[in-house]
Amino acid sequence: MNETISRLEEVTYDDAIVRKFLLACMVFAGVAFAAGLLAALQLAFFPLNMELPWLTFGRLRPLHTNAAIFAFAGNAIFAGIYHSTQRLLKTRMYSDRLSAIHFWGWQLIIVAAAISLPLGFSQGKEYAELEWPIDIAITLIWVIFAVNFFGTLAIRREKHMYVALWFYIATIVTVAVLHIVNSIEIPWSYMNSYPVWAGVQDALVQWWYGHNAVAFFLTTPFLGLMYYYLPKAANRPVYSYRLSIIHFWGLVFIYIWAGPHHLLYTSLPEWAQTLGMIFSIMLWAPSWGGMINGLLTLRGAWHLLRTDPIIKFMVAALTFYGMATFEGPLLSIKSVSAIGHYTDWIVGHVHAGALGWNGFLSFAMIYYLVPKLWKTKLYSDRLANVHFWLGFLGIVLYYVSMVAAGITQGLMWKAIGPEGQLVYPDFVETVVRIVPLYWARALGGAFFLGGFMVMCYNVYRTIAASTEVSNETVRVRNTRYSSAGEGHRALEGMVTVFSVLSLIAILVGSVIEIYPTLSLHSYIAKTANIDPYSPLEIAGRDIYIREGCYVCHSQQIRPMVSEVLRYGSPSTMEESIYDHPFQWGSKRTGPDLARVGKKYPDLWHFRHMVDPRSVVEKSIMPSYSWLVKDKTDFLSLRKKVSVLRNLGVPYSPEQVAQADRLAEEQAKSVAQAIHDQGGPEGLERREIVALIAYLQALGQKEKQPRPTDQVTVKE
């Protein structure tokens, strides 16, 4: 074994890149919060959709979620990782150029997202809406980040990798796997594509991705930041380093399995649902292990909670983390999911995590970093306290109102009277009931945003008072080649082995869960008793995706008495087998649409889309009047249908060759029907006709209707 050959060396950290990421984080936090507030207000007061296509709820909500996750949280993570990694490894980042490409590339991606999402370029998969050119850019920039990070590990002066770094490694490895697998898509234009996955397959891949985006973009990197910044701020080591090891491996191994808890009671095979539920419940243990490890780090220093705003934010963040990770497993229990799923309870749950955990931890980090990076003192501790209480109040208001709204609506949907009839057969009744809670939520959001603005002012004054901005130079001891260590100690020294082990840990769950569903698909496709959508319906479906109807409507009826009474027989696996992408949805601000076809005449849909209030007085759905003006893109249909055919949807070569003509014919007959029913004339080339054709096809594609006795209903 080598004897210690450590020597003193000087190292100058690249703090300029940290400052850049930090400021970008704050700018985009403002954008994300403001978009969220506007979206919240739109649900409380529909006229705020303003009949502007690019500002309407269905397009604004993806902008909000993507901005919050990738722009705000993303830049926060990068700021923290670049700052702490250099210090933990006692070396400058591997390459300043790669750092710069990473920074500017990421901001460019954000700008591309901020332009393309309002324009309606969307893949229709939550948190993965960005279209294929941006997906490729994300992959490239992520690889650059990875090279820079692992390069830094390779030139480190500290042999041992502190626990925060493991969380960063797991993040980098897993996000790459998730993003690539979920984004395999075939373009049909320079800005549009269809995913190769379809139906139940797409649902499983998407929620494996979606759930683990929460796990490996909003949890593991932030836990890494917590393990670094909490000990720094409290000036004491983490409570138990051993617990952190258990925490890490437990979390990474278990998290990856939990995705199917988003699909309970859907047509996903039962075994996959069970797997998702069990692993979600198990997840409670490592999550709380981590929270306790963080909180107990403050043992003997609780007085800091009174005096130090940074500690205050961190403790609150950990507490919200504990709350959210308690509630998550709870919501994964099938009987709880039966009430909570599709409601605003889930939205409340997410925001306890996003605002409380990610938001507050990022704020703590910013308050810690800004004075250090600009070599000055924080302008005002008092304002930081004001920020804390405004934010705290905002989160509590938000959370309580959404849980109340969710449970209220969930119970109303399920309420069945003595004669076995729905107590609230009109869906809109259940919406009207929770609108006051939407106002309360928006108020909560406004408080949170207000607190954030106080922070911006505080940070601005702090930076303005700074006279010197330079990179920090420190004298460190190079322990790179000291004793080799054993066991986990040696493992920590071995970056490659460690990364591969992490990769294996996440692949075990991924493969067991996803593989069978992939092959299941080809099996169903052979026996499916389903016709694919006609070309016009495909055009309509793409409008449905572009307008983000899926953020308010599900297309998946659960096997429960109340759902069958309200919407019809439960959805089957076959029905969505040709859906690239699947549109099962996750939230029902409006009713399920899986079987809305033929429920209303075409004219009803026409009037409803142009002005929902004209047929449903109290509706909060946005108006889509531009669909009457805009023209359907018939020409691209040949390309679209051909891509779908290549993906295995059973279109004949003639259908591909004549897709546009077939669509025009069908459009004529729909337009005629609308006119015959008393609507306006000459709509055949308008988008609204394509959309109506699609809506009328929903639930109508079965070749022979199933005998009803095959339907199983559980409650």
Place this chain on the structure above:
Amino acid sequence: MSGFLRQVYTDTDLTAAGLMIFFGFFMVTLVWVYLRKGAKAHYEAMGRIPLNEGDVCE
């Protein structure tokens, strides 16, 4: 082949297998971290890494 794999993979016993894999993995980690000799001092030193970041040069 694919048919066979499908049969194997969709077996509900797989849930149990997954649990067992995890449980085994977890126990090994526990033993490794808590029961090996001499580990305590090492882990305490590890925990102090963020607090020993060298001296700032002026």
